[in-house]
Amino acid sequence: MLPKLLYIDQLSEGYVILITGLLIVFGSLIILSLFFKYGVPIMLYAYKIVTKGRDRKIKDISVTADEKFTGEIAAAIATAIHLYLSEKHDTENTILTIKQARKLYSPWSSKIYGTQNRL
Amino acid sequence: MKKILIIFGVLSLLIFIRPALGLNAAQTTADSTTITQTEEVSDDRFIDEALGGIKLFYNYTGFANATAGNLLMILIGIVFIYLGIKFDYEPLLLIPIGAGVIIGNIPFVAGNQTGIYETGSVLNYLYFGVVKGIYPPLIFLGIGAMTDFSSLIANPKLMLLGAAAQIGVFATFLGALYLGFNLPEAGAIGIIGGADGPTAIFLSSKLANGVNILADGTVVKNLIGPIAIAAYSYMALVPVIQPPLMRLLISKEDRKIRMKPPRAVSQKEKMLFPIVALILTTFISPGSLPLLGMLFFGNLLKESGRTERLADTARTKLIDIVTILLGVTVGASTQADIFITKDSMLIFGLGAISFVIATMGGLFFAKFMNLFLKGEDRINPLIGAAGVSAVPDSARVVHAEALKSDPNNYLLMHAMAPNVAGVIGSAIAAGIILSFLG
Numbered sequence: 001m002l003p004k005l006l007y008i009d010q011l012s013e014g015y016v017i018l019i020t021g022l023l024i025v026f027g028s029l030i031i032l033s034l035f036f037k038y039g040v041p042i043m044l045y046a047y048k049i050v051t052k053g054r055d056r057k058i059k060d061i062s063v064t065a066d067e068k069f070t071g072e073i074a075a076a077i078a079t080a081i082h083l084y085l086s087e088k089h090d091t092e093n094t095i096l097t098i099k100q101a102r103k104l105y106s107p108w109s110s111k112i113y114g115t116q117n118r119l
Numbered sequence: 120m121k122k123i124l125i126i127f128g129v130l131s132l133l134i135f136i137r138p139a140l141g142l143n144a145a146q147t148t149a150d151s152t153t154i155t156q157t158e159e160v161s162d163d164r165f166i167d168e169a170l171g172g173i174k175l176f177y178n179y180t181g182f183a184n185a186t187a188g189n190l191l192m193i194l195i196g197i198v199f200i201y202l203g204i205k206f207d208y209e210p211l212l213l214i215p216i217g218a219g220v221i222i223g224n225i226p227f228v229a230g231n232q233t234g235i236y237e238t239g240s241v242l243n244y245l246y247f248g249v250v251k252g253i254y255p256p257l258i259f260l261g262i263g264a265m266t267d268f269s270s271l272i273a274n275p276k277l278m279l280l281g282a283a284a285q286i287g288v289f290a291t292f293l294g295a296l297y298l299g300f301n302l303p304e305a306g307a308i309g310i311i312g313g314a315d316g317p318t319a320i321f322l323s324s325k326l327a328n329g330v331n332i333l334a335d336g337t338v339v340k341n342l343i344g345p346i347a348i349a350a351y352s353y354m355a356l357v358p359v360i361q362p363p364l365m366r367l368l369i370s371k372e373d374r375k376i377r378m379k380p381p382r383a384v385s386q387k388e389k390m391l392f393p394i395v396a397l398i399l400t401t402f403i404s405p406g407s408l409p410l411l412g413m414l415f416f417g418n419l420l421k422e423s424g425r426t427e428r429l430a431d432t433a434r435t436k437l438i439d440i441v442t443i444l445l446g447v448t449v450g451a452s453t454q455a456d457i458f459i460t461k462d463s464m465l466i467f468g469l470g471a472i473s474f475v476i477a478t479m480g481g482l483f484f485a486k487f488m489n490l491f492l493k494g495e496d497r498i499n500p501l502i503g504a505a506g507v508s509a510v511p512d513s514a515r516v517v518h519a520e521a522l523k524s525d526p527n528n529y530l531l532m533h534a535m536a537p538n539v540a541g542v543i544g545s546a547i548a549a550g551i552i553l554s555f556l557g
Binding site for chain 1: 271272275276277278279281282283285286288289290292293296297301302305306385387388391392395396399400403404540543544547548551552555556
């Protein structure tokens with residue numbers, strides 16, 4: 001008697017959990033998505049208004065300090081950096097034969113097969 | 120071979136020299152007539168002792184204690200490793216778990232603090248992190264530090280797909296109740312449908328840990344092992360389970376729908392997301408605080424731009440360490456005498472069904488959402504399948520499926536949105552179940 005009663009009770013509680021659980025999961029994710037759809041833009045807008053005074057536009061940046069910094073100087077620096085980073089063939093490593101040759105035997109210094117004594 | 124012979128020779132010499140020495144010791148006190156007698160007696164006793172020792176040793180070996188269950192589980196462990204290596208199904212999980220299954224099923228004599236279920240054994244200490252739910256939040260920290268939520272922020276409505284797939288959790292919960300599991304056990308089994316290993320372990324360690332006592336006085340079963348194994352193996356099998364369902368439920372035309380690329384998300388929004396989502400979700404479902412708290416904390420570490428070092432550790436070393444420990448101990452917890460039960464088989468059945476229901480829930484809900492969306496805003500229903508968590512495998516499966524019907528339709532970024540929403544959703548679902556039943 002008792003187990004059956006418990007069983008039925010469990011199932012009905014299961015349904016309660018099923019419905020409420022699904023609703024809560026949906027509800028919380030809907031709230032989250034609504035917040036990011038509408039809440040966050042508002043927050044960002046508010047932040048923008050609050051910090052407006054300190055936000056510097058490009059036209060606000062004074063150019064007097066950089067008057068002598070012309071396009072030519074910039075080009076020269078850029079070229080130098082480019083050359084330094086990617087055109088460094090002149091200063092390549094000169095140690096060429098540090099790795100062991102894959103072949104165990106090579107006749108490069110052979111006493112038998114030389115230019116003098118061809119077979 | 121020669122070496123083995125030498126070793127054997129030395130060993131046998133050592134063994135035989137002892138009675139000889141003992142004989143020498145006896146010789147000093149005994150008469151010459153008794154010497155032969157003692158020799159005979161000691162020889163007899165020696166052989167008996169040696170045989171007895173060998174017998175005792177044999178009784179301690181795996182060969183004497185092996186049961187069919189052990190051998191079956193070892194075979195399953197090897198299959199896990201094979202699947203991980205050969206088919207690349209979540210090898211980071213399947214290989215530790217497979218090795219753990221083998222470790223956990225080597226037969227041994229109980230009582231020597233060897234097995235994972237014996238208090239005081241080393242494996243038991245490592246298993247502590249599973250039983251007390253320590254590892255899952257740490258994994259979530261790493262996942263948070265890895266995950267880019269920008270596709271979700273760009274298109275918040277895709278969050279609903281992550282919620283829709285949680286229907287698998289609750290349907291499995293109900294199915295488990297019908298099969299006669301009691302409420303906490305059913306809740307823990309249901310979370311397999313969340314397709315999220317750490318969440319499943321977390322919830323089962325809280326609800327079905329073999330320690331809690333129910334209202335009617337019985338103790339809940341320890342189902343952590345079967346639930347974790349079921350969750351992880353079905354997660355690994357996502358590339359097998361989902362594509363047929365997608366092809367069955369989504370028409371060819373719908374599969375070809377192209378979605379407009381997500382808008383660029385500013386860094387401010389990315390920073391805001393973990394904080395806002397943390398506060399909102401955990402206020403609604405405080406039970407999921409350990410999981411979601413760590414998830415969003417990890418994401419904040421990543422997005423804040425100032426804590427790159429911490430984020431880097433969380434998403435590489437920390438999560439690796441925890442994954443290793445979690446995988447091996449979860450695998451080892453499948454000790455045959457505890458694991459091979461009718462309940463485990465039922466759990467495996469329910470797990471498969473829950474994955475199917477969760478995938479179908481996501482797909483149907485995506486079709487349902489399309490009824491309200493027009494033109495460019497329409498979503499490709501395939502991404503609904505990514506609502507089951509299984510990050511990032513299910514998103515990859517969606518991407519691959521979409522490419523099959525239209526080789527230029529790249530859905531990966533879109534599929535990641537419901538994918539990470541699924542993680543949040545299943546953690547919320549776990550929190551709800553915990554608050555109802557914990």
